[in-house]
Amino acid sequence: MWIYLLKRLGFVVFVVWGVTLATFFIAQVVPGDPAVVALGDNAKEEQILAWRELHGLNKPVIVQYGIYLKNLLSGDLGTSLRTGRSIVADLKDFFPGTLELSMVAVLFSVLFGIPAGIFAALFKNRWPDLLVRLLALIGGATPIYWLAILLLELLNNRLGWLPGPGRLDAYLINPPNITGMVGIDALLARDSEVFWDSVKHLILPAIVLGAFNAALLARMTRSALLEVLNQDYIRTAKAKGVRSSALILRHALRNAAIPILTVMGGLLGGLLSGAVLTETIFSWPGIGRYATQAATSLDFPAIMGVTLLAGLLTSLINLGVDLLYAVADPRISYG
């Protein structure tokens, strides 16, 4: 078990190193010049040279990469070309926003997706099943930014039930920064007004970010459960008079857990991509919006920082899912 874990962690390090290599290579072969983007098209030749000198872009590529790796090992991701701040500091500022939003989005997709899938499987080919399948199909094909625009127009602009973009109403003051997640910080500061306001601000972006995953989870849960419900041991359990709720929860769902877990792993990895669009629309100060701004200003050190963080998270999530397989299915062991 420990050897397996060590091997896998070694692999995580390898993947992260590969991500640095790949992004560095991409940054080299692209024709865009970050100096021109930063200084504008009218910048003089000597200004551009000085800017490159300042950011170390005039050194040979191998040397640049070597410096980058050396700094990386000491926990330094370099300086953002756009904000002029340390990228580690930028990521520390923006990551909690994405984490908070993602957690609520995952909660939403699990609370809706899995029960909807169970419901559909139990009523196979009858109207609840057809309804869930239709919604899942639409959810899997809808551009989430349009869903965001529609929900904002309906629930914010027309009905006024929920607040618009941002994390808090303008008149409220941010709670003391402890975790960086406004809702949790407000709880820690025992400020119920700020807490409820931040919850209200989270609802719409979390629905938008979670919709695609909820659709995917519903489909996966349905098909995994249908597969299991056909098995002999379910019929045996039924024949022995096991209550249907226990049958589903204890016998069937447990065995359907593996494919559901696989999907969960994939959708956690995909959250950051969804966050790019969601955060852009909801002016949410998170990694996704940071990445968009970095990409449009060719801020490659920042892009590398974000991809590195994302690569690390994706690898760790995959590792976590593989370890959970053993929990879900005792036949799997990593001895």
Place this chain on the structure above:
Amino acid sequence: MDNTLDTATQPRKVQSERARAISRLLHNSGVVIGLILISIIVLVALFAPLISSDPLLQDLNIKGQNPSSAHFLGTDQLGRDVWARVAHGARISLWVGLAVTGLSLTVGSTIGLIAGSFGRSIDNILMRLTDIFLAFPSLILAMAIAAALGSSIQNTILAVAVVSWPSYARLVRAQVLALREREFVEAAVALGSSRSRIAFKHLLPNVLTPILIQASFDIGQAILTAAGLSFIGVGVQPPTPEWGSMVAETRNLISSAPWTSSAPALAILFTVLGFNLLGDGLRDVLDPRGRK
């Protein structure tokens, strides 16, 4: 020689198997609805100039209008006909979807095929490379590439393809590894076929079905990703009628003229839905594990 017997019986058998598969496909409602949706989009794309007006023609006197007899999907913020833009946008989205899928399918399948058939060390190198690309957050990498290369249709295609090939590599490799143990491959080895001949002549035809299924889903996903890139402004640029950038340009009109941003969004939805339904149906019918 037995060859005469073979050539006499084989074509008919292949024919009937193919005919049976097609008939099963046409009895699958997902496949039929998917094909209808895709056909509509393809026809609109092909005949866009005939069935709509100039997508770039501005008329500031009629900007942001709701549907009317003259403009049946209304007009956008510059007074351009939304139907004309949606119809012409179908050309771009379909081209992007097909090009991305074609590119990533070719690259990914080749890598998967080589990894699966040319021994352990090559397999290890190629699969670790694939793992690295799978660890990237797809939209962020695509965004960085698109932003760096400059915004154009070709660069959008390239950016999305860079993030979509790994799934083919994994899929094809897994299939090849399973097929390699089968008797027909053993027979080919015994007959002295080279590795590349076995890979491309014997293994490749046998993995085409899963590739086809994956491709159907991927065309839709590529269209969705590319439209997302254009929505945030790093994909296809205005005034080109691209569905994602049309939604972005007209999002402020959602209260006064909701159709202007909803029409391109619905076009994305129905196109992606079409390819997803087709993929689901193909999987149900062609994938032996999915057959009930």
